[in-house]
Amino acid sequence: MDGIYIYNNPLTNPSLEIAQQGTKAVLKYWAEQDRLGTQKAYEGRLMLLGRGKVGKTSLLYKLKDPDCQLRPDEPQTHGINIWRDWRFSVPQTNAEYRASVWDFGGQDVQHLTHQYFLTPGTVYVVVVNKRGSNTQDEYANLDYWFRIITALGCNPGQKARVLVVHNRFSGDGTATGIDLAELQQRYADSLAIDFHTVNLNEDVGALADLRQKIQSALLQLPEVGRDIIKGWPDVRAALGAWRHKRRITYDTYADLCEEHGIESEEGQLLLSRYLGRLGELIHYEGRNLLSNNVLLDIDWITTAVYGVTQNQAFIDNQGRFSRAEIIAVWKANGVTRSTDHNLMLELLQVDAFELCWITQGGDFLTPSLFSAKAAAAREVRSDLGLRFSADYLPEGLIGQLIVRLHALAEGEAYWRSGIYLKDPETNCRALVRQPVASNYLEITVEGAAPQNYAFLRRIRQELDTVIDRSFSRIQFTRSIPCPCSTCRQPNREQHYFPHTLLQQLLQDGKAEAYCQYGDATPIAVLLEGFKQLEKQSPMSFAERVRQLVSDDRIDEALELLNEQYPSDAVALISRDYRALLDNKIGGLLSGKEERRVSAQIASRLLAYVSNLPQQSRERQQPTTTEAVLLKQSAQLDRIEATGKDTNQKVTALGQILLHIGQEVESTRGDLFVSRQEERQFMRKLEETVEQLPAPQQPGEAWYARPAKAKIKIALDLLAFVPGMSLKWEKELSTDGARVPRSWGEFKGWFFGG
Structure with missing residues (x-):
């Protein structure tokens, strides 16, 4: 089984919250379900959204107690006010529904954190208190919230429930409410929008109807009444x-x-x-x-x-x-x-x-508090570029990206919506910006190939991290700039070609794409640019795979390897991983055995990706598993030929890796005290690969090389040579050699090697 595909699938067991965590989470959920049993869950979440001072907090009070007297000077909500215990009976059952009600602060600056809490499985109430006729400003306000809910609060293939509540103040003559027909049509694929008018101070009947309408919407959430683990x-x-x-x-x-x-x-x-x-x-x-x-x-x-x-x-x-x-x-x-x-x-x-x-x-x-004025810096020549656009770009996206990229900043050339970057090794420069009131984020890179592609990939990887962690539900369109001479002229608006458009043109038999100025560019050239951006360098790719393995996301690591660096070795590892999953489902492995096999597969993966940069430098063609084994076996023979003591040292290095690997598996997120230390560690690993010589007779001179190189050789032997055990069975025996016994001790030894 390679994966579980849930797009547009009305999944009920497990819930989408579980399924979206991946195959391993689903398998674990089913195993826990079989072991502990299940029970029905009747729960949901209601979110009150809107500008400041429109009556969101007043509505919260009326949901708690319809008879409460509202204060005319109710202070604005700062942050999020949460009532977690709204309970009401579930019709035709003896069960009780439990809803949590979230009242969000309405000031613009507070919207920066809304993105962290807007999720599917929620009923949204957008409160307005418009006075006078329906203006474009009010439509813009509702459109803003509808775009946010569509981007962050919807699962693919499902519509979010939205109720627009017009809180009519005394003296407000717009009793007929607001015409939502245009907005309902615009968001028909993602939102189920309804409308209700009420005066929270005076309309007792309308308030009762509103409470009933909200409860009905909560009861109709897709996963209400589902089975969850006891x-x-x-x-x-x-x-x-x-x-x-x-x-x-x-x-x-x-x-x-x-x-x-x-x-x-x-x-x-x-x-x-x-x-x-x-x-x-x-x-x-x-x-x-x-x-x-x-x-x-x-x-x-x-x-x-x-x-x-x-x-x-x-x-x-x-x-x-x-x-x-x-x-x-x-x-x-x-x-x-x-x-x-x-x-x-x-x-x-x-x-x-x-x-x-x-x-x-x-x-x-x-x-988010920087000056809105763009920083003064030398213009970045457009040698390479990429644009990410969406129907809605969250307020915090560019700020998060600036935080992640700040170490590459060109001096202090950053502002609220952009940053100038410089690669200290290649001198490539870049401009990353999100123009005010735009729906796109733009990356422009100056520098010669292939270094400019490598720099752009590095920036894009940080952007992908921000999107994956905080904005994974937003559908982005990637576009590449037109390279024609007209688009590159000063004071000319740059044209961008969406990737999906280029693919469609190619399918339609077109050979060229035309920009807005009528200039033609071969589609193959444009798509090659996308291909270069997708193709990670072996070193950065290896780091990404290592991170996935560290996060216990082996299925994703294998999928990436099969896409970008397919080989017989990867096919064998994938086969063994599928066998592991099948055995888990069948209950054929004990927990100890499962951990042992999983650690073995992880070690083989790490060994494989560690070889990628060296293979790239030597321009090797993909080799079969048999060839790899022959090469490593020959290397082992040469090491053994130098004497028994040498062989014992190599074995000891392999055992060190086993011991540390097990501790890595058990401690996971506790490995590094900071992100900076983690990056330092990964750079050291990169240096290991860079300084490895071609396979040669080791002799004593080999042991004068840094410890990092020894670790790399030992890891190769450990992963590929038949007969090497992957099980920690006994204490290390190294004839008095100093052996790291903890992760902290290993890091000190590693950094000092």
């Missing part, structure tokens, strides 16, 4: 009771899961991801401090963000602030513990909210 609702309820603690350690969460029969770490992570998609918690698996904490209070978390984005001093200082300054802001908002401050600072940075980065001087910089 124990999951109990864990969710227990976490809710602890929400006042704001956060708990992951160990505490794991203990709670075990109390309810969820014993494996894999099953516990499966549940945490599921609850994360429902907005019940936030847990980051990839970073040390964040992975050790499970965050329960969303409103407390947004305090970290709004402490930055809404602070007038930080705004006046164009996004620059010190650690002491932000901690003072958090203390003023009731966050007083230093451990909480450290956690919040982690949340703001790379691989979390990606709102800011820390400078060498210790200050923090926040792109």
